[in-house]
Amino acid sequence: METPPMIGKNIQRIRTSRKLTLNVLSERSGVSKAMLSQIESDKVNPTVATVWKIARGLNVELNDLLDSDDQPKRIFTLNPAGEDSPKLETHENGVSIRILSPLSMVEDLEMYLVTLEPHSILSSEPHYAGTQEYLTVVKGAVKVQAGENHAEIRKGDFLVYHCDVEHSISNESNQVAVVHMVVRFTEDKR
Amino acid sequence: METPPMIGKNIQRIRTSRKLTLNVLSERSGVSKAMLSQIESDKVNPTVATVWKIARGLNVELNDLLDSDDQPKRIFTLNPAGEDSPKLETHENGVSIRILSPLSMVEDLEMYLVTLEPHSILSSEPHYAGTQEYLTVVKGAVKVQAGENHAEIRKGDFLVYHCDVEHSISNESNQVAVVHMVVRFTEDKR
DNA sequence: GAATTCTGTTTACTATAATGAACATAGATA
DNA sequence: TATCTATGTTCATTATAGTAAACAGAATTC
Known part of the structure; x- marks a missing residue:
């Protein structure tokens, strides 16, 4: 630079x-x-x-x-699991969020891999209207609560949300749970 | 932060x-x-x-x-609409593709969960220009090829590539591999 | 088609980032 | 001792980051 x-x-x-x-x-x-x-x-x-x-x-x-914009825009962007490139964010309550998506390629799409230790919970404040969240349970089972709706989903299950209310993902089991999360920002005005 | x-x-x-x-x-x-x-x-x-x-x-x-010493905190807030997803499966040559995303909700975004039996391969023709695929390996390890680029990725790895060229995902191991795949169709090119 | 509500831009002003010079403190050297 | 010669800090001034409000254009609404 x-x-x-x-x-x-x-x-x-x-x-x-x-x-x-x-x-x-x-x-x-x-x-x-x-x-x-x-x-x-x-x-x-x-x-x-x-x-x-x-x-x-x-x-x-x-x-x-x-970040400067002079990045070469490669066809391949690899984000290995254990190496230096992944950004790791750890919450205090046994919930870790790994950012999968490189922001440089898509701004309105973000992907995460959320790992929830037994009896841990990921709570989120209300998000912007129009934003959607796509959850895929990779391992274990979690309980999802969003406003008045709630669901229990397990390995292989898939769930979509519209997000303008408080919601949480909790792991009430004795086994580690892993959730693939895609967040999409599509805020269309109304 | x-x-x-x-x-x-x-x-x-x-x-x-x-x-x-x-x-x-x-x-x-x-x-x-x-x-x-x-x-x-x-x-x-x-x-x-x-x-x-x-x-x-x-x-x-x-x-x-x-860089701050304290780890940053990124919290998402969402609002559920209470929809749940259709589950379709196709089988072909030891490769099963489960469509996760409800097509009614997003037109330019599709999500799949691909299961590859040992020594199976999923080949795809070139998609439209600007299409990107986001792979997250959920289980096992696979080999990805897109045009001249190729990579071997395993559990937890994340990979992005433009798929307007011929591309394939192959499982050359003796273990079942599962890949979470997000396909994004974009019409604009840079 | 006039009025209303958006959008982003420009203006007038205030708060403060940034500078050069003066200042203070400490350690040498003689 | 006094006198250099470094260190980093504070002062007075200028330059400009940041704000609120006014502004102009576009899209809706009545």
């Missing part, structure tokens, strides 16, 4: 691919709409804290916004 | 470990000595460009300075 990162296009690409307006992103990030507009067109030199707030509002890693 | 990254200690740690003075780093980075002092003690909110110049002066990646 020979010049400071041009983060404007990164932000705009992700924002527009999720069909978010400047107003909505402004509310979610706490950064003013005017600033967002200027940052996206690279007219200003944002602070780290501001970019961090934007990353938070977009639910992406800070580095995803700072 | 619940708060913006505290980069001051990162910079200072690297600088002092290399026995560089503020003056020297100032010369190498182009950032004033005063600014460096204030950044290291987290008294200011530096811009991305300034931190980038410091990273350059230290010969490290930008992300090395921004």
